[in-house]
Amino acid sequence: MKRLFFLFLQIFTILSYSQSSRWKDYFSYFNVKNIQKVDNLIFCATENGLFSYNESNGELKKISKANGLHEVSISAFAYNPSSKSIIIGYSNGKLDIIKQDKIHLIVDIPLDQNYQGSKQINHIYTEGDYAVLSMDFGIALFNLKKFEFKETCYFKQGLNYYKVNKSVIFNNKIYAASNYGIYSHTIDNLLPNFSAWNLSNKGTNYNQIVKNNSILVASSYNTLYKSEDEGLSWENQGNYPNLNDIVSIDNSILLVQKNKMVLLDNTLNVLKFKEFSDNLNTGFYSHDIFYGGTQSKGLYLDSTYLVPDGPFNNRSYSLTIFDNQLWVAPGGRNLVNNFQSSANTYGFYHFNGQKWNHIDYESLNKERYIMKVIPNSNNANEVFILSYENGLLKMVDNKLQAIYNHTNSSIKQNERLVGGGFDSNGNLIVVQTWSAETNNGVNNAINIKTPTDEFKYLSLLPKRINQTGGAMDPYIDSQGYVWVPSPRNNGLVVYNYNRTPLNTYDDKIYLINSDKNSGSLPSNNVMCATLDKSGTAWIGTDSGLRILRNPYQSLESGIYNTERIVISQNGLGEEVLRETKINVIRTDGADRKWIGTNSSGVFYLSEDGTTLLNKFTEENSPLPSNLITDIQIDQSGEVYFVTPSGIVSYRGDIIDSGDEFGNVVAYPNPVRPGYTGNITIRGLAHDAYVKITDVSGNLVYETRAPGGVAIWNGNNFKGKPVASGVYLVLMSNSEGKKHATTKIAIIR
Known part of the structure; x- marks a missing residue:
């Protein structure tokens, strides 16, 4: 065992630095789904990666897609002592096998070409040279010695597939706990023939099955069963409410309930138990110690929570960077149509420069629709939270101080705030969508809060095309213009408040849309806008990219048309990002463009956009998703990519250095x-x-x-x-x- 311990210690050390150091993950490791213990190393599988805890020295190490793994969304995890390998299963049906300081990606599960359903791996059981994968459609048997799939069996009756939740090998038979009963079959060449499998307890949904010495133990959620005759009959062993996992450990069985662990001997008599205040996914027991895999606090061990530092949850929508600190909002609306609200109880996540803190939703008046967190540019201890349902929240030193809504501010009913920021004069500018204006239905609007807490409502109604609302995070420039992307067929509304928010007499409002001489955009569904260092406006729509040169003069003239960006290849012109839905555009210190799309990852373009410098997708990089909701760049040149599945960053070469030399x-x-x-x-x-x-x-x-x-x-x-x-x-x-x-x- 000592040799094995040092082997895995070496593997984790090597893999921690296996990919380019340019990439870094900001994943959450709090939701522990599976625990494996090898000598003094405890391995924990979480949503987007693994971490190990060294009991000898207390060291935590993590592995994710940013430094070795090939995927995110881990759904199964196992250790095989025969091959000394760790096996990781993903929700997309792929496998990573960590063996001899390498990570092998397995993608070739033999599937029926007509099968179009879920490929999720729900559980992995290993014995000898085999790994049994419990899938949403049945089981697959993988040979760990030959590194190939032996057989696949579809649990199918008519048009219905039976999901297999967990499997075990017992006396050369596979026993599969499915949502229609427990199926069993000898490991032989007839394994793929589903009609040859034996079925017991037909019609009962079984979620767990393990073996221990000469018995099989299974559960149908709250009810425990035992079989002493190789699955021919099952005896009811009592009720265990909220039973989430069963773990076979030497000569005992560990039952993991929502807030309790119960250790049974191999005759299923209770040996001891431990109650928890936290919700558990899984657990382990060794040397008189209960290890708890919690849903929101990491690994519980001896009254201590062990977890790598990171955000509370992987769900992420927007990121704000100020003074070397990070604020992450999980979002509050549906990402498919951008208009329906979507609640969560995650609060928001704050990195203070040294460690991550979680501001829970209870301390935010149970706010469940956080779109963006904006620190005060003059006081980082004061932050404002934009809600998609409840207006503007103000916190000071992480304590809720005020809630601004239609009763005490200029914000109208339907207090749906989507984005905003501070201007150079300390005014907080937020965009409201679905604003209920008297006698005018719903509308997009701008609300401005001055440093003296005066509010001003600026209607965008004069430039509304469609009668429904819809807005995205605005771009606030240095000249007193607010660029409001307005999907739902409302174009790009540009409001010039002349940096005098309380005086509207000198305000002007413009509309850039698909009409000729009014923009010539490819679509009126505008998703984002920004101005680069040369003053050119870059506009992202759901159908492509456009630029507007000399935007202030162009808008003032009353006649303006945007331009496509064309790359010449082999004598042929090709429009950049044609018909691509663009969610975000950011400019780095060299005026190069980072463009986040809705389904194609990130494009890195030259200053004028005519050269593709790089492209990152979930297939060729550590990005956890090709859906990019935000991109931010800090002063060191680190580029942060925000997705619904978590945040990763890329250390670029470009920094925002100004006229001073830094560390050359x-x-x-x-x-x-x-x-x-x-x-x-x-x-x-x-x-x-x-x-x-x-x-x-x-x-x-x-x-x-x-x-x-x-x-x-x-x-x-x-x-x-x-x-x-x-x-x-x-x-x-x-x-x-x-x-x-x-x-x-x-x-x-």
Whole structure:
């Protein structure tokens, strides 16, 4: 066992750094679904990853899609001592097998080509060289030695498939607890023939089955059964309310109820029990210790909760970054149509720069529809919570101070707030959709709260196309314009309040839509908008991307049309993101565009959009979903991708450096023999001048550093690789007033 312990300790250490360090997960590890104990290591499976607890030194390690796994949404987990491997099953039917410091992805479950239903793996049981996968359609038998599927059996009668919740191998037979009874069959070549399987307790929905010595134990949710004759007959062993899991441990059986664990001997007599104040998914018992897999607090062990730091829940909708802190809102409306409310009890999640905190919904007046959390730009201890049902909430030092709604502010009835932020004067600007205006039905609107708590309601009714509401998170620019994306056929409404929120006499309102000379958008369902560093407006719709150059002058002229972005490939022009639903557009320090879509992941475009620099999807990156609801970029250049299944970040090279030099770093450095990639120099002032010379002062290369990053391919002006030696990097900001130097060593 000691050898096995050190093997898995080594595996987890290696896998923790197996993928590029550019990626990082912000997943929740609080919901423990399965526990496996190997000597002094306790492995816990959660929704989006695994974590291990080392009982010897108390160390926690985690593995997710950001550093080794291939998927998220873990639905099954097992350890096979024969092959010394960890097996992870996912809700999409794929498998990860961790073995000998590698993670093997298994995607080829042999499925009937006519089967279109769920492929979720509900449970994995291993014995010897076999792993039995309990699926939503039946069972699949995998050979761990040959790394191939042996058989698949569909539990099907007519057009109905019977879900298998859990399986076990006993005396060379598979016993499957299904939603129609307990089926059994010998492991042989006839396994795929469902009609040959034996059925006991027909019509009863069984959710658990385990073996222990010479008996089988199963449950139909609250009722426990025992069989001593290889499943021919089942004896009722009593009622155990809210029975969530049964675990076979040596010569005992552990029953895991909602708030209790009961340890039975192999004759099913009670040995001991332990009650919990937390809701449990699963548990384990070893050396007189109960281990609790809780639903919301991680692993319970000896009155202590063990869990890697992270958000409370993976459900995420929007992210706000300020002063190196993160605020995550889980969202409050349906993501399919963007208009129906969708309640949850998750509160919101706050990273204070050192650790994550959970602000629960009870402390928020049981608020269940949080769309966005906005810290006060002048006081980070004061935050405002936007609700899709109940208006604006104000918290100070994590305590609820006020709720603003139609009774005490300018916010109208149907207090559906969708987004907003602070302007440069400290005014809080929030967009309300479905606002009930007197005699005018429902409408989108802007509500502004001044620093002195005065409110102003700005109607967008004059530019409404459709009679129904619908709005997304606005873009608030520095010139006093609020850009309100308005899906549901209402275009992009631009409101100029001239930075005088209480004075509306000088206000102007514009509409950008699909009409000619009024925008020529591909669709009136506008999802997002932003202005880049050159002042160009970038507009995302449910049918593609458009830009509006010189937007202020164009809008003022009264005649304006947006443009497509076209990439030329092989002499043919192709429109960028044509007919793609775009949810969010962000601009980094080099004016490059990060575009989040509704079903195609993230596109990274050049400044003008004509070059695709990168594309991230759940298939080729750690993204947990191709549905992107928000993107944010911090001052270090880290790019955060928000999805309904959790948040991951990507460390880009571009930073928002301004005119100052930061910590200038060149990498790789030294450049060793055989390296043919680019050399990156980070930490520069924005758009800095960069000259590279040899030690004699001869200039070999020069460039500019948009976004504080310079790239050198290691060649001289003639395109030939420079010789071995030390090269000086001389830098100055765009005004020539700030300077920095560094060195790069090249070994050929």
